[in-house]
Amino acid sequence: MGRKFFVGGNWKCNGTTEEVKKIVSTLNEAEVPSEDVVEVVVSPPFVFLPLVKSLLRSDFNVAAQNCWVRKGGAYTGEISAEMLVNLSIPWVILGHSERRLILSEANEFVADKIAYALSQGLKVIACVGETLEQRESGSTVEVVAAQTKAIAEKVSNWSNVVLAYEPVWAIGTGKVATPAQAQEVHFELRKWLKENVSAEVAEATRIIYGGSVNGANCKVLATQPDVDGFLVGGASLKAEFVDIIKSATESS
Numbered sequence: 001m002g003r004k005f006f007v008g009g010n011w012k013c014n015g016t017t018e019e020v021k022k023i024v025s026t027l028n029e030a031e032v033p034s035e036d037v038v039e040v041v042v043s044p045p046f047v048f049l050p051l052v053k054s055l056l057r058s059d060f061n062v063a064a065q066n067c068w069v070r071k072g073g074a075y076t077g078e079i080s081a082e083m084l085v086n087l088s089i090p091w092v093i094l095g096h097s098e099r100r101l102i103l104s105e106a107n108e109f110v111a112d113k114i115a116y117a118l119s120q121g122l123k124v125i126a127c128v129g130e131t132l133e134q135r136e137s138g139s140t141v142e143v144v145a146a147q148t149k150a151i152a153e154k155v156s157n158w159s160n161v162v163l164a165y166e167p168v169w170a171i172g173t174g175k176v177a178t179p180a181q182a183q184e185v186h187f188e189l190r191k192w193l194k195e196n197v198s199a200e201v202a203e204a205t206r207i208i209y210g211g212s213v214n215g216a217n218c219k220v221l222a223t224q225p226d227v228d229g230f231l232v233g234g235a236s237l238k239a240e241f242v243d244i245i246k247s248a249t250e251s252s
């Protein structure tokens with residue numbers, strides 16, 4: 001069976017209660033391909049998770065944007081994986097570049113978070129991606145391979161992992177990777193998984209693209225053979241997110 005197309009909406013640190021309700025009602029009214037064709041997961045800030053979960057249509061799911069690296073306890077300001085499980089939040093985004101770069105989350109720390117979240121039964125959207133400087137110096141594949149290797153050293157079961165390739169230079173910049181650029185890195189990531197994890201994991205793991213995806217550029221990106229969906233930032237707060245979900249039907 002092929003890999004089911006996956007569209008995630010990362011709302012980042014945005015929204016008021018009113019705005020959140022409006023986005024959810026737009027999603028609830030949208031006509032999109034069935035959940036056999038596309039898996040849709042939206043990721044509001046922690047404080048809105050219960051509200052979104054209670055209002056959102058049942059064929060879409062929710063994700064947290066982060067969680068603590070170990071069991072909860074005396075970690076002021078953190079949210080544990082156990083709490084997400086307790087609230088029936090099925091997914092969590094880990095290793096987003098905004099956390100790696102602004103909050104200095106290292107490869108190993110991200111990998112520990114991923115392993116712990118999986119051990120608690122959460123599904124993980126694990127993010128990797130290079131900076132502009134790294135791309136320009138020709139080290140893109142080396143950087144994303146090192147980020148993936150750190151994960152593979154701590155994770156043996158990949159069935160609840162979606163890998164998100166998000167080049168930092170494309171995030172929030174309007175500079176989307178070309179379909180060929182995205183395909184090339186996704187191909188390399190899948191090859192890395194095949195050579196270092198297993199052929200089965202490489203074949204089954206969804207590798208999604210993030211970075212300035214919008215209603216206009218999603219269709220051609222979706223046709224790339226190793227692009228299995230998207231992680232969308234800015235456009236996930238707008239009605240065009242529905243068009244991005246619909247691009248699942250372009251997938252080859």
Ligand SMILES: O=C(CO)COP(=O)(O)O
Nearest residue numbers: 010171172211212233234
């Ligand atoms: O970081 C992203 C999703 O996690 C991408 O953000 P933009 O779609 O706003 O570029």
